[in-house]
Amino acid sequence: MNWKSPDQDFAARARRVLAECRALAQMTEEPGRITRRFLTPPVHDVHAHLSARMQALGMTVRVDAIGNLRGLWQPSGPQAKRLLIGSHIDTVPHAGAFDGVLGVVLALELVDIALVEIALLQNEKARDRLALEVVAFSEEEGVRYATPFLGSRALAGSFDPALLAAKDADGVRMDAAIRAFGLDPEKIGEAALDPKTGDPGVLGFLEMHIEQGPVLEAENLQLAVVDGIVGQTRLEFRFTGQANHAGTTPMHLRHDALAAAAEWIVAVESIARSEAGLVATVGKLDLQPNAANVIPGQVELSLDLRHMSDLTRGHWVRYLIHAAQSAAHKRGAEVEWQQKLDQPAVEMDPGLTMQLAEALHACGIPARRMPSGAGHDAMVMAARFPAAMLFLRSPGGISHHPDESVREQDVEAALRVGAKFLARLAATVS
Numbered sequence: 001m002n003w004k005s006p007d008q009d010f011a012a013r014a015r016r017v018l019a020e021c022r023a024l025a026q027m028t029e030e031p032g033r034i035t036r037r038f039l040t041p042p043v044h045d046v047h048a049h050l051s052a053r054m055q056a057l058g059m060t061v062r063v064d065a066i067g068n069l070r071g072l073w074q075p076s077g078p079q080a081k082r083l084l085i086g087s088h089i090d091t092v093p094h095a096g097a098f099d100g101v102l103g104v105v106l107a108l109e110l111v112d113i114a115l116v117e118i119a120l121l122q123n124e125k126a127r128d129r130l131a132l133e134v135v136a137f138s139e140e141e142g143v144r145y146a147t148p149f150l151g152s153r154a155l156a157g158s159f160d161p162a163l164l165a166a167k168d169a170d171g172v173r174m175d176a177a178i179r180a181f182g183l184d185p186e187k188i189g190e191a192a193l194d195p196k197t198g199d200p201g202v203l204g205f206l207e208m209h210i211e212q213g214p215v216l217e218a219e220n221l222q223l224a225v226v227d228g229i230v231g232q233t234r235l236e237f238r239f240t241g242q243a244n245h246a247g248t249t250p251m252h253l254r255h256d257a258l259a260a261a262a263e264w265i266v267a268v269e270s271i272a273r274s275e276a277g278l279v280a281t282v283g284k285l286d287l288q289p290n291a292a293n294v295i296p297g298q299v300e301l302s303l304d305l306r307h308m309s310d311l312t313r314g315h316w317v318r319y320l321i322h323a324a325q326s327a328a329h330k331r332g333a334e335v336e337w338q339q340k341l342d343q344p345a346v347e348m349d350p351g352l353t354m355q356l357a358e359a360l361h362a363c364g365i366p367a368r369r370m371p372s373g374a375g376h377d378a379m380v381m382a383a384r385f386p387a388a389m390l391f392l393r394s395p396g397g398i399s400h401h402p403d404e405s406v407r408e409q410d411v412e413a414a415l416r417v418g419a420k421f422l423a424r425l426a427a428t429v430s
């Protein structure tokens with residue numbers, strides 16, 4: 001199958017993708033701001049808009065019971081192996097116009113490219129080989145119910161039904177929200193794709209997403225192939241010393257909890273700078289009694305530490321716990337700690353990832369490999385299916401903010417790479 005010959009106007013396609021993202025950004029809970037939480041009214045508008053496009057592309061459209069909009073392009077019937085492509089359509093409050101949505105709109109543009117290619121080449125064989133299912137995941141950000149990845153968990157068969165009893169800020173239970181949207185929460189199990197039972201034909205999942213960080217821009221690169229999603233540890237520490245008078249307590253008789261914590265925070269930064277790929281953050285700090293003339297008696301703080309290697313992450317977590325104890329004991333203070341999160345790293349599928357990297361090479365684009373520091377639907381899907389992920393440069397490294405953007409030429413590059421990737425995949429599917 002040769003998909004490189006037709007002179008499709010990729011620049012015009014990129015402009016259409018950007019216009020579609022901006023149109024979808026108008027569908028929001030808050031006028032003047034982009035806020036679209038799980039199954040809120042504007043999601044109906046997004047579904048209507050995307051469904052119309054899917055139908056125009058000849059796709060079979062359905063909404064599963066967790067609210068994922070799914071369009072199946074299967075020109076030759078159910079015997080064709082299918083690739084899932086998509087991302088999420090929910091947003092954080094006061095969001096940008098591209099996080100998630102871009103991946104869905106790009107996927108639909110790829111279906112359009114595939115249609116044109118097949119029509120131009122009259123390639124019956126290619127039609128028999130490959131089907132595409134575009135998925136607009138209903139929930140990824142975890143905003144409404146404080147639990148992320150609801151959409152992809154349902155597809156991957158890892159949705160926990162206990163979540164249905166969770167309540168949002170207005171006291172609306174998740175199962176009630178699902179019913180109010182016109183769906184049946186009892187049927188969430190049917191949303192699952194199970195390679196063992198019902199879906200032997202799933203080749204894998206591809207997600208295209210903005211980087212949401214500054215690395216590609218700093219290196220003047222357009223795209224990156226994601227190796228995996230970093231593992232993450234979250235710990236809470238409490239340093240306890242002795243609050244006392246700031247004027248009458250000599251330095252050598254103090255038990256200053258903040259001084260101990262401060263020494264340790266600097267150690268966290270210096271360790272993270274010394275290990276490639278390690279990021280560590282103390283982002284939250286609570287100080288008692290927090291008065292100018294009192295020696296701090298107690299400090300509570302958080303540690304967020306991430307790395308692609310679980311071994312490396314575990315090593316530095318143990319090291320930093322030891323460093324906290326040593327900083328405390330030096331001052332006659334104590335430290336306690338509690339683990340809040342221990343999430344292993346998730347590798348993308350080596351085979352699909354290699355095909356994606358080859359597609360970049362074939363387009364003359366350097367195939368920068370990088371881990372993702374943030375979680376994505378691809379991380380959840382990777383537990384059940386081969387998954388691959390493509391990052392597009394984030395101008396200014398800005399995301400989860402109304403200034404979030406993406407460059408037209410990077411969208412064009414992603415479309416070229418996506419088309420090449422599909423062509424290579426179709427060629428290797430038997």
Ligand SMILES: [Zn+2]
Binds near residue numbers: 088099100140209
């Ligand atoms: Zn996202």
